[in-house]
Amino acid sequence: MGTTNFVAAIEETVSEIGGKLAKARAERGWSLQQLAGRAGLSPAAVHKIEKGGITPTIATLMKLAAALGKTVSYFIEESDPLRPVTVVRADQRATLYTSKRGLSLANISGRYGPFFVAGAEATLEPGADSGPDPMVHPGEELVLVLEGEMTFVIDDEVYDLVEGDSIHFRTTCRHAWSNPGDVPARAIWLAIRGS
Numbered sequence: 296m297g298t299t300n301f302v303a304a305i306e307e308t309v310s311e312i313g314g315k316l317a318k319a320r321a322e323r324g325w326s327l328q329q330l331a332g333r334a335g336l337s338p339a340a341v342h343k344i345e346k347g348g349i350t351p352t353i354a355t356l357m358k359l360a361a362a363l364g365k366t367v368s369y370f371i372e373e374s375d376p377l378r379p380v381t382v383v384r385a386d387q388r389a390t391l392y393t394s395k396r397g398l399s400l401a402n403i404s405g406r407y408g409p410f411f412v413a414g415a416e417a418t419l420e421p422g423a424d425s426g427p428d429p430m431v432h433p434g435e436e437l438v439l440v441l442e443g444e445m446t447f448v449i450d451d452e453v454y455d456l457v458e459g460d461s462i463h464f465r466t467t468c469r470h471a472w473s474n475p476g477d478v479p480a481r482a483i484w485l486a487i488r489g490s
Contacts, residue, residue: 309350310402312370312387317345319363333362347390381410391415395424397474403483412487419445419480425475430466435487437463438472443480446473 318329320341326346330465331338335358342360343349351359353367360367370452383403391400399421417438429448438445439461447454449464455475456462464470466486474480 308371310347310391312351312356313345313347315339315370316359319365319369320345325438328358330362334358350467388416395423395425397421400484404485410461412485414483414485416441417480417482417484419472419474419482420444421474421477421479425471429471431469432466433488434466435464436466436470437461437485437487439483441481441483443474443478444476445480445482446475447471463486 303479310333320327325333327338327341331341333342334355340349340355341359344351344355348352353408356367356370360369364371377456381404388401388403393400399418400415401418402414403416404412438447438456440456440458442458444458445456447456447462447464448466450470454462
C-alpha cells in the first residue's frame with residue numbers, strides 16, 4: 296500500500312469513529328445526555344464526535360469506551376478486514392476527511408485493503424476547487440455529475456461536465472477540478488487505487 300493509500304486508510308478509520316460511537320450508544324438505548332454523563336463529557340461533544348464534526352483525543356476515546364464497556368480498539372480496528380461485502384446504509388454514511396475547501400465527502404464504499412475502489416457522494420460548494428497545483432498520483436478516478444456542473448483540467452485540456460455527464464481518467468495525468476457554477480454540485484466520485 297502506497298503512502299497515499301495508507302493515509303487514506305487512516306483518515307477513513309478516523310472518519311468511522313462517530314458512526315461506531317452512535318451504534319454502540321444505540322445498542323445500549325442511551326441518549327446523548329446519558330452517554331455524556333457516564334463518560335464525563337458534554338452532550339454537545341458526544342454529538343459532534345458522532346456526526347464527525349470533531350475527532351476525539353485518545354483520552355476522550357478511553358472515557359467513551361469505558362462508559363460503553365468497550366475497548367478503545369473497538370473504535371479504530373477493522374472488524375473484518377477481509378470481509379468481501381460491505382453495505383453502507385444511506386443514513387449511515389461516514390463523512391470522509393478532505394483537506395479541500397468547499398468539498399464534502401460521504402462514504403459509499405468499503406475501505407481500501409480488501410477493495411481496490413473507494414467511493415463517495417461528493418458535494419462541491421460554488422467556487423470550490425482542488426487548489427492551485429494540479430495533482431498527480433497512481434490510480435484512476437471516475438466521476439458522475441448528479442447535479443450542477445464541474446470542470447476538470449487533465450494534462451491542460453479542459454472538460455466541462457453538467458448533470459448526467461461522467462469522466463474517467465488515469466490520475467498519473469496532471470489533473471484538477473472545480474465547481475464553476477453558482478450552485479452546489481453533487482457527484483458520485485470513485486477512486487481506484489494504483490500500485
